[in-house]
Amino acid sequence: MRIIPAADVIEAVATMCMESNVELPADVWAKFRECAAREESPSAKEIFRQLLENADLAKETRLPLCQDTGLAVFFVELGEDCRVEGGLREAVNEGVRKGYKDGYLRKSVCDPFTRKNTGDNTPAIIHIDLVPGDRLKIFFMAKGGGSENMSRVTFLSPAQGWPGIKEFVVRRVAEAGPNPCPPTVIGVGIGGNAELSAIIAKKALMRDLDDVHPDPDIAAKEKELLDAINELGIGPMGLGGKTTSLGVKIAVAPCHLASLPLAVNVQCHSARHREVIL
């Protein structure tokens, strides 16, 4: 049994929290440039210009890209032959406390009724999967509230199939309009049950924008959805244009024969995520 020191986890988590909030991932940066070049409307071009300038400035000044530095969301793959000294959850939460404090990041976690802020951005939302081996893989996402509010979980009738799924996803993006800070990234969870569809939709957002789904049929569906969403014409910040979303990522899980669970997780353009292997 390999023992991973808690300090290693704390340090890795704190670093991911701080770095992801000031440095836009390279794939998002590249996609901004690619999409900006395709835009024709002055407002769409101007929004991309501001977003690129914002990314340059955040990197240089170490100010966060966005004031909403998010709920700290983790997908953890824990090898069955290792454990974290003192407990994995506590180490991850301690890393969040440290990262959000040292990085001057906004603490956005509060009680749902009293709305009282916990003051240190914990508890983090941590999904743990046990996997073979003795390594610990931690995916981190700083997930903003404005885009998360536009996410939905629903149940279609199995008879509705792919046309029903496509209709729901595109309509959700249309209804969200300018609210979630387009250009967005859309995570789609198909199958599982109520909670699993939501979890895989969120986890799908950890994939790079240029990552092509290994199943060619699902890869084609991702493209079909992205094309349909961009046809809506919402554009950057809802001011019109060709780029309403930067990418669509689908995740699929088997489901009950009575059900067709469907989750849409909306990610703003500040698609902040990192991963580390210990």
Place this chain on the structure above:
Amino acid sequence: MSTYKLTTPLTDEDVCKLAIGDVVLLTGTIYTARDAAHKRLVESLDKGEALPFDLKGALVYYVGPSPAPPGRPIGAAGPTTSYRMDSYAPRLHSLGLKATIGKGKRSDEVKAALTAYKAVYFGATGGAGALLSQCIKAARVIAYEDLGPEAIRELTVVDFPLLVINDTKGGELYVKPKID
């Protein structure tokens, strides 16, 4: 589409000349307030208490900034989504609030209030928190300090870039999605 330089407080004349798509570079004092602060502001009004700032000609910026690092007046400070403040905005406009700054769609009630009370809704670029913070020269908490990021702050801004999304004549800049 025109570009205007305006200074606070705003007058009826300032806002009535604005049309959707106009750019405004704003200089002066604005107040931050978001969800929890709005709840308290309206509770104060219900009790007949004075508000922490004068609403007449004022602008409210829907923002919860990140903490100021050493040597800076404020952290990242881009707009939050505005619809969550829709239930409070008409009442504040009726008492003299001239503009709000945020991102995303407003309710029909807010749009009606903009026409009725001569006020506008400005958009700022969502997620451009580092960029927008460069226009904020000073910041101090003036009320509800216990709300942390949601406390009311008085900000001093210079050439803060705003886009007119909803004007006093019922216009709206956001595109309608092409869907049946």
